[in-house]
Amino acid sequence: MRTLKFLLQKEFRQIFRDPAILRMILIMPVIQLMVLPWAADYEVKNIKLSVVDNDRSEYSRKLIHKITSSGYFSLAGYSNSYSSALADVDQDRTDLILQIPPHFEKDLVRENKAVLYLALNAINGVKANLGGAYLNSIIRDYNREVRAEWIQFPRFSAETQINITSSNWYNPGMNYKYFMVPGILVILLTMVGANLAALNIIKEKEIGTIEQINVTPVKKYHFILGKLIPFWILGLVVLTLGLTISRLVYGIIPAGSFTTIYVFAALYLLAVLGLGLLLSTFASSQQQAMLISFFIMMIFILLGGLYTSIDSMPAWAQVITKFNPVSYFIDVMRMVVLKGSSLADIRGHLLAMAGFAVFFNGWAVISYRKRS
Amino acid sequence: MPEKVITADKLTKRFGDFTAVDQISFEVEKGEIFGFLGANGAGKTTAMRMLCGLSMPTSGAATVAGFDVYRDNEKIKRNIGYMSQKFSLYDDLTVKENMQFYGGIYGKSDAFIKNKTAYILDELHLEKEAHVLVRSLPLGWKQKLAFSVAVFHEPGIVFLDEPTGGVDPVTRREFWNMIYQASDSGITVFVTTHYMDEAEYCNRVSIMVDGRIEALDTPGALKQQHEARSMDEVFLKLARKAKRGEG
Known part of the structure; x- marks a missing residue:
């Protein structure tokens, strides 16, 4: 001792x-x-987004506005050529490319359906994945708004809607x-x-x-x-x-x-x-x-x-x-x-x-x- | 017949194929200053480490202070002091704290530690430096302090491994005075050195060459046997036979 x-x-x-x-x-x-x-911090922010807008319509601008105002994306480029956006990816100036095809507005209004094309820079996999997921959900949201605007209200909604409300236990x-x-x-x-x-x-x-x-x-x-x-x-x-x-x-x-x-x-x-x-x-x-x-x-x-x-x-x-x-x-x-x-x-x-x-x-x- | 405090009988240490210490046998009497000489790499330190219980012998037998080096190495440690080649006081502790620590772990009482510390500080004229970190002392003082700490707990035997390496001639002289004092008070001194003038101060010396003891006697007798004027000549004559290189 x-x-x-x-x-x-x-x-x-x-x-x-x-x-x-x-x-x-x-x-x-x-x-x-x-x-x-x-x-x-796991939260992905400041995702650099390049938009290739071949439509340049009111609807495409609305969509872009909705995306950039979410706070997760910063607009790194806005052009009408996919190849120039791809060059930005090469230079690591962009993480995501969203291509809005020509006639986007027309298709949406007339045919009631439109196609968007999304390209991810997967070098940083987490950023690309989460960015893609965020973008998807924003576009889904946008889609609902457009439908609400255009479809006359039937007595019962044609689409069943499941709304999930989650609460985070412990944190x-x-x-x-x-x-x-x-x-x-x-x-x-x-x-x-x-x-x-x-x-x-x-x-x-x-x-x-x-x-x-x-x-x-x-x-x-x-x-x-x-x-x-x-x-x-x-x-x-x-x-x-x-x-x-x-x-x-x-x-x-x-x-x-x-x-x-x-x-x-x-x-x-x-x-x-x-x-x-x-x-x-x-x-x-x-x-x-x-x-x-x-x-x-x-x-x-x-x-x-x-x-x-x-x-x-x-x-x-x-x-x-x-x-x-x-x-x-x-x-x-x-x-x-x-x-x-x-x-x-x-x-x-x-x-x-x-x-x-x-x-x-x-x-x-x-x-x-x-x-x- | 004088009491034998160290005995070695065909003591051997091998590291793989290399035989560092090759069947050495000798006896050291109580109160003697026993010089253990040899060139670098001759096996002096290894032999000493076996006797101190730091290194396990490969074969042979040895006793220190009456205890067997194989079985009772921890009992040996109670009865010996040791000063290694490397300076081994704590240089981030003060002079006084080092003495207190080593006295304490040898189980000495507070009163003993206090008195002995005062005595040593007085002997070494270090009263003013009592609260100075050891790191800031000059080398010569450090070596003298290390010796005092090695015999602080008043052991029966003290092992000194090249205690005066790198020290100036005046300090070496003073160091040897301390060794004589210890010897006078009954402590057996086992010292390795390769300064041949120091060999003359020993009661008996052994000279190790390539792990074996080539000569063992009083300095006077050795000089006579080898028809030499000084221990230096004796050593050169014997060491010339060495086949092992430096290291």
């Missing part, structure tokens, strides 16, 4: 003297949480920030947990102080606890900071309790710290550790459900996410923050995380050797 006290005292002294660590735990979370949620305003901020917080905690402890131990390896510790009677578990505890506390500080920012900047108040978040985060940090320790027993230089951790973080983030829904991943990828601690924490954060889930609701997640913690730390303890 006394040995541990000295190890912790030393660790905290070093942490508070290291400006790099302080920057990493204080400034990095603030910046990431202030900037990323504004940029990492009524469909606010992306409610969805992203808790996830980004998870990534931050993961970086702090897995990297700081690992780099710290490897630094001692590089300087040679670890060898000096290895010739003392300090026990293996004392040494490891001496490294785990300070960074575990730092992780919780980062979490507190992050939750404060989410509240002050984004007005996010978890629907569930803070206790649930902290209990899970405490366990989660233990697991990622274990991963960091494990990393430090294998890597012999800080560069090496950074590269490995970069690789692991990429997988963790992309297969963690932060940006893309796990449910829509292929089955094999969903299996991988089961071995990714990040996916559990993101899930828990969203459950607690948006849905108000309690400890009982997340007991499966807690159990899985305890498993990760035991596995990583156990492996780290086994592979850390005082004697080579």
